[in-house]
Amino acid sequence: MKRSEDTRDSIIRAAERCLSSNGVGALTIGAVARRAGVSSALVHYHFATKQRLLTAAAERLIERRAAGRLEALAGGTALAALDRLWQAAERFADDGSERAMLELVALARENADVGRLVARRRDRVRAALRARLPSLMAGLGAMPIAADEAAEVVATFLDGIGLALAAGNDAAVVRSAFEAFWLALIAAGQSERRP
Numbered sequence: 001m002k003r004s005e006d007t008r009d010s011i012i013r014a015a016e017r018c019l020s021s022n023g024v025g026a027l028t029i030g031a032v033a034r035r036a037g038v039s040s041a042l043v044h045y046h047f048a049t050k051q052r053l054l055t056a057a058a059e060r061l062i063e064r065r066a067a068g069r070l071e072a073l074a075g076g077t078a079l080a081a082l083d084r085l086w087q088a089a090e091r092f093a094d095d096g097s098e099r100a101m102l103e104l105v106a107l108a109r110e111n112a113d114v115g116r117l118v119a120r121r122r123d124r125v126r127a128a129l130r131a132r133l134p135s136l137m138a139g140l141g142a143m144p145i146a147a148d149e150a151a152e153v154v155a156t157f158l159d160g161i162g163l164a165l166a167a168g169n170d171a172a173v174v175r176s177a178f179e180a181f182w183l184a185l186i187a188a189g190q191s192e193r194r195p
Helices: 002-022 029-036 040-047 050-073 078-094 097-108 112-139 147-166 171-193
Strands: none
Touching (some): 050 078, 078 097, 078 147, 097 112, 097 147, 112 147
C-alpha cells in the first residue's frame, strides 16, 4: 500500500511540475508519465482521467503557494514578514507557480473542481491576512486599518506582484512597487492617528 501511495504522490509532483513549467495546456497523461518515470497506464490506473490528474496537480500547486504566503505572514517582526512575502513571490514566479496559478484562475470559470480549489485557497489566504494585518500594521508603526477590506486589497496586490514577476518585469522595479504599496498602507494608518 505504501508503494502505491508513493507512486501516486510521485505522479502528482510530476504533474505539478508540468503545470509550473509548461502550463495547463501542456498537461497530458504522457508528459506526466515521462516526467514521473512511469508508464501512462500507471498514471491512468491512479487517476483514470486527465481531469482528475489536473485537479490533483492544481490542488498541490495551489496549496503550496498558499502555504508559502501563510508561512511568510506567520510570526516574527513585521519587516521580516514583508521580506518573507517578497521572497515567496520571487520563488513562485521563478518556479512557474505564479503563471500556472493565473492559468488555473482562468480555468476556474469553466472547471468547477479547479474553481473550488482556487476559491478555497483565496478564502484561506484572506482569512490569514485578516488575522495578521492588525499586528503587522502595528509593527510597521501604523494604526490597523479595516482588516476585511485591507485583506482583500493586500491579497490582490500580492497576486499582482507575483504576476508582474512571472511576466519577466524587472525585479528591482517590482520590489519598488511592493515597498511603495506597504509605505502607502503605513501612511494611511498613520493619517488615521492624526486629529
